[in-house]
Amino acid sequence: MTLMDDVKAKIIDFLRGYLADHAIDDDENIFATGYVNSLFVMQLVLMVEKEFSVVVEDEDLDIHNFRTVNAMAAFVLRKQAVLAERP
Template sequence: MATDAKARIAHYLSGFFPVTDLKDDDDLFALGFVSSMFAMQLVTFVEHEFDVVVENEDLELDNFRSIGALEAFVGRKLAATAAS
């Protein structure tokens, strides 16, 4: 599951970043290739791809900073959904 989520996140992000191997801990916001609508694209992708709802309190930059951070965030959201 974790590997699957990471692969799906990496595939989506590959459209934004002209680097062949985006590493799990590469800082997406420091790479400097994002457009003004990137933040909303990323939120919409996470919600659609993993069927979760991104709330205001989830908007910590650290949740969206890297592939690894996104994978961990999605994992927490899915676990919370399953527990509720």
Template structure:
């Protein structure tokens, strides 16, 4: 299942809205884009793995190595930044 429609540009704002939608559906709680999801107790570190899988599947990226740190999943903003960075790396690698 892909959340992002391929014909719309992938922007930080679009990503944040899509990730917020996923979180709201899964945890039944509305969160703010800059809210620390772990410190606020809204999600657990176990849920972080679900976030990894969701982002990989929804945006066709691989989150490995140093990118698997909790800080990349702490806020919706940081997740959107991670996806944009990895999508940029993927596109750059594909054009090499």
């Protein structure tokens, strides 16, 4: 399992708690499902920060970073890479 696969698995596991029986595809727009609301978005951001030890800055709060499982995983990996580069 790659790091990307591991990140996606954790995100999908979290989403299952909110998307009921809806099986979400990695490229499916979660906002188009009708299951998400503003409270969910805040919980999603908090989960990303806690689970992956990254800080979601104001400029990161772009729908493109959170629209799909793939987008969220790529966002997490980018944030982790920046952290790894710091001295």
